[in-house]
Amino acid sequence: AVAGCAATDAGASGDELVLGVVGNNKDEIQPYTATSSASADSLRQQLYDGLTAYDADGGVEMRLAESMTPNDALDVWTVKLREGVKLHDGSDFTSEDVVESVRFMLDPEHVYPAAAQIDFVDPDGVVAVDDTTVEFHLLRPAGTFAETWASRDLLMRGLDESGEVTGTGPFDLESFTPGQEARLVRFDDYWGEQPGFERLRIQFFQDQPAITNALRGGQIDVAYSVPFTDVPALEADPNLKTLVSESGSYLTMSMRVDQAPFDDPRVQEALKLVVDRQQIIDNAFGGYASLGNDFLGNNTDCPAPDVPQRAQDLERAKQLLAEAGQQDLQLDLVTDGVFPGMMETAQLYAQQAAGAGITVTVKKLDTATFLNGWGDWPFFIGYSGSPYVITAATHFLPDGVENATHFDDPAYTELALQMMGTVDHAEQCGMITRLQEIERDGGGNIVPAYPQSVVAYRAGVEGLHADLYGRTSIDYRGVTIEK
Amino acid sequence: MAVELLAAPAPSRSTRRARAVALAVAQGVGTLLVVSLLIFLVTQAMPGDVARVVLGTRATPETLATLREQLGLDRPIWEQYGTWLWGVLRGDFGTSLVNGMPVSELLAGRIRNSLTLSVVAMLIMLPISLLVGIVAAQRRDRAFDQGFLGTSIVVNATPEFVTGTVLIALLGTTVFHLLPPVSFIPPGDSPLAHPEAMVLPVLTLVVSGVMYLGRLVRIAFIDAMSSEYVQTARLKGLGTPRILARHALPNALGPVIPAASLVAAYTVGGVVVVEYLFAFPGIGAALVEAVNNRDLPVIQAIVLLIAATYYVLNLVADLLAGGEPQGR
Amino acid sequence: MTATLEVADLTIVRDADEARIVDGLSFALGPGEVLGVVGESGSGKSTVALGLLAFARPGARIAGGRVVIDGVDLLALRGGELRDARRRLAAYVAQDPATALNPALALRTQLLESLDGPPAENLDRIRRVLRTVGLPADDAFLRRKPRQLSGGQQQRIAIAMAVVARPRVIVLDEPTTGLDVSTQAKVLALVKQLCADEGIAAIYVSHDLAVVADVADRVIVMYGGELVELVPTDALLGAPRHPYSRALLAAVPSARERQVLHPIRGRAPGVGERDAGCVFRARCDFATDACLERPPLEAEPGGRLVRCVRADEVQRLTRITRVADRPERPGLVCRPAVLEAEGIDAHYGERQVLFNVSLELEPGRCLAVVGESGSGKSTLSRCLIGLHEQYEGRLRLDGEELPLTARARPAAARRELQYVFQNPFGSLNPRRTVGSSIAAALRLFGSDGRRTGAVVAEALERVEISARLAERYPAELSGGQRQRVAIARALACEPKVLLCDEVTSALDVSVQASVIELLRGLIDEGLAMLFVTHDLAIVRSIADSVVVLSEGHVVERGETAAVLDRPSHPYTQGLLADTLELPALAG
């Protein structure tokens, strides 16, 4: 009731939507920076488009590309661009822009980590055939070409006359201060569906609690995401609403399977068996999750593998440990706790593991320290949010950059490469399901739950849509606000 | 005995003072140098570097090497320090390692924000502390005094984050929605243009500050009021208001000024918690993020700034309180 | 003649327990008259002085009586009226101007604030008063802060501040205690002149009989918060009728002739420690059973008041013998000097404070070092003991070269040279018992641990302190007792030379007398002593020879009698002239 006199920020009046997200000083406007962060992502999604994109359910849709056609060997792809796409400076988006973007990404000097996702593209083999046609000559055949370009890291940029970076996205940038705020205005020549409001302000926060406070204080309209533990407090507030989506992002408790004691499958199995998944769902995710079954990837539109749900079995776990001679296993579980649920899951897991005589000590590190040991931590909390095609390559192939579990299963590798060389979606799905089965039983990841993502927003914001890839709060197609 | 306290001739006193100030400044610069060197060395010992932070989990040995080379992290640390120091001596604080922005540009707004926050807090805190302290001293051991002492014992015992959290819940989110719980200050705007954003952080600082300073004022006043010169003033037939204002106040300020300057230094350098709590875009918050990012030039600039502020405030307090800076 | 000031039954009590600090005091005072108030420390002098302005320090309360000035009873006034009265009728000068003047305010402000009326006129008045008290009256001077003045100047400002509003009565509480003799002389002359010229009645509080004798027309002797005798000054000095007055006089040393001093035994009672009888009973040589009841204050001819049942006998039976009954020490004994100092130059930083000072100390003799405040007396003794860092010269102990600093000296030398300080309140560690302080000294010089207790007791007995007090902390001792413990500590080390720096200047005359007599005894036992003082009367009582210091230079030296009777240097002559002396005694 008192909300009427809430001291909302001056700019929030009229036709402006304010988004709150944890910010980062590292953010830049140009899309090919070394860092990836939620805040940079929320900004880039407004400024740029990709050639393709995942839709809300995990399927691939065309964006700047109108079509993608391979040759028979799958090593030359012809991309036809959408007609009439404008850059923010008013000029047309053309194939030249695509060539420039791709080459920039692939140039090692620019240290763009996501370039690893398109390492099959030959920089010199990207050719503009005409204004709206680009030919990609690949270093090796790729079946998942369209899926690959749907990655949110592979956006297309343009350059204006002065060489400044510009984009084709639904919003044009007005001002940007890293770590503080970005102001954007609607780009009226946008080729796609327009947002229903004029201005967008992205407010960057240092931490999550402040976002929650700001939302409750009426200072922001939409929170990028909220910690599950905050949800009850937010739901109790009559001025706020929440939108729950299934999510393709989840945390894992991961172990280095090439190292003792985790190289012993009995130990792996035991560590997976001690998890009381329902308790984690209820207490770490506030109920906003579904049972996880220790494989990555409910982030596709493929059906889940038909495997039994793993459940807590402390007796069996103890027995396995005894067999492996690891009765009093002592482990450090390392995390930087940056994603919601990480600390909570870690704490609950430590508590549950104690039931099988395993001593798990949770170690929270600052991000830099955590990253410094990345790849070396024997037991840590990881995070995965990319579509399975990418996940398979980066997390499970022996030379995958994010393969911190040091998983190396020849059967998996072979199948994964085969999957990436397939264009047929149904066929791909079949293979993905099998890959997931392999990692469920032999992989180093414990996936206790598949969390949902909860977006909280001010009543009055209409039209936000559930999204498997966590874009609920930053995809404003058709969103309107009423102050 | 008293007779030998003959005044030294004025000029010699002031030259002595000037020399002492010069010495203090020199020592201050030395202190800053030591501080910067220590910081530099400690950051070298920190696990992880800016390249790792920037590249995150997708780093490969090659990308790490390239980035480190681009940032100059591959050079010997003495060379890095030398370059940095040389830059500082010419007034160039370098560029942020994480986003390449000049440190001065990155911090200018934040410095202004923090400074405004501290100054406003001090400006409100000082008169209130004086008033409360004087009234409590005047009503020594009566209800007001007892009440003030009791409150201050509890409030002083309450860490600021608790006070702040309670204020947020009370005024911002849960009970009333009167004030914004988070302090947005759009970049480029003066914090003074957003008074509503300042209220809660200032209030948090002021509440703790008043309870601390007010007590010092109270004690200083009790001391001054029981001094012989106040007794003399009474015997001269002066009224209480004049005695308070003219006789007790100037003397009572003596012990209060150093404490006030300490509080001022604290509100400049130690507001991290308050800034963190209200997401106030100041240097405290910037420092935390710089450390997390291992962004050395930013860390160094902020630390030097805080250390210098502290030092200057301290010096000023010495000058105000004791005439000469102590050659400590 | 109507009295300017009339005090009736003034009673001031301690808040906590209603114990009387001042007990039913009555007297009257005419215009221009100066009334002295004397008494030992703690007798309630300051309490009376403040009470006359209807003021009581926190913790005390004026419980009854009247203070009437020009027909106005100050004690009946409240608020604005009282403030007014304090401005127009009565004024107060505190003992220590360094603390009584506000350090933060310019002189001008402090002088002006008690005047109302047009500022220009006030300023005129101030300038006139400043000239009267012998201070510059220019603007630059008026802009100064108190700490930019010397002690004497500060005290004159305080007096100017008191008289500037033309009060009828001015109360001066020991205004010269902190000053040296020449400054004291000037201040006293000023007070006398102001009272005579402006017709101000003055109450002059002091513990120094000589000062009171010099300035006052009549004297109140206070003891234990009571008025025990009120007499015209001459009558007091000639024929004291109260045993306490008599004892006080007997304890005062004279610069003119050498005499045995008679300390008053015992200790003055504290507030709340008095019983129903005569307050002085416990220390009185005349006490009888009759004194178990409190004697009334008897009015006597000549406006004299005495509170003693045996006043007549006191006056009749015992004449005060102030004759030089101590034998002059036989001339030069020509024993070899224990401690010799040669050509001492001492500095503080850039500034030189001692210039080529030489002296010799012989066993069984006392050498006095006299001089004004700041002349370098303490510095000299600090040099000898080795505490001063910046000095040159040569020292010899028993003919052996003595290193200049204490640190460099052998243990034996540090034992043989001992130092007793001016301030009895600082010379003992408050956190050690008396016994432990002495034992610490003994331990340093490797005494036999088992005998320590006995040696401590012995040392205390030597200074006439009960060995039982060894268990006490300094805070539980009186100033005189502390000073004696400090001497005992020095003696316990079996020194050959004792350096005493103004050891009595913080003590009451009665206590001073006991300490002087104690020291005298030690000298007779063969100790060599250097006695630093600014009081020529004490020099006469204790010293065999004298060195006069002025601004760091020795200006005169010789046998005590010779120097004091026939001073040759003008500086010494001036010093002697300014030294106040009780007037020649009857009988």
Added chain:
Amino acid sequence: MSAPPRTEAVAASREPSARGAGLRRLWAAPRVRWGVLLLAATTAFAFLGGLLAPFDPSQPVGAPYAPPSPGIWLGTDQLGRDVLSRVLHGGAYLAWMAPTSAVLAVAIGAAVGLAAAYWRGWVDTLLMRAMDVVLAFPGILLTLLFVAVFGPLPWLLVTLVVVALVPGVARVIRGAALPVIGREYVQWAKAVGMPSATILRTELLPNVSSPLFVELGVRLMWAVGILASMSFIGYGIQPPAADWGLMVSENRTGLGIQPLAVLAPVVMIVVYTVSGNLIAEGAARVIARTEGRAE
């Protein structure tokens, strides 16, 4: 050296003459006594409270942020753990870390302050400059840096608090010691050649015991504040440990629905700190009183 004090002191026969009269006088002050008792009670609570806890402090016993119910008297926290049990366990760290840091800081600070005051000259300059350097470091920065280097180890946190507190103590004690060093008994001790260490120990130290006590109280209070704040901003004691400061931080967003999860630890922190405050207050009063009388 102004006018000589001539008040014959409170004489004989009252106080019992025993060693440590200073401490006894402090103890006689009601505030000091209350403070010490409160401190003892809170400390006992912090150490022994765990034994009374109805539940394992890291065991979820219900839904997150559940309101109080029978058996779960203070409700649950953000992970559904029993708030009461966590509060009972949550003082253990603070209860040893805060006093340890305060005592160490006061000990080191006193040593530095006394040495600086006693030797003056370059020793003084060196020590006090060093203190300035330390003071000029924002304490929070030290925390960030060192916790990043070594991790949030309890002994490291204690060290950091000590480092943050020492300069203040050193200054105060130096200030308190300077006049004492000018006192005649110290001069005498120097003159008779008492070894410096002995002078510092027996002549100086006992005579600054009252300010030391005040410092102990004040620093204890600050130590609690700093440690709790460290936990709060995530650089102190780490989850899943039960710790009062951490509990405030963890549960503050739930303040609206389950206020007890925040208020209970807050009350404990405040009570604990008040004890330090009371001690300091009381000691300061005693000093004021004795100085007013004796000096």
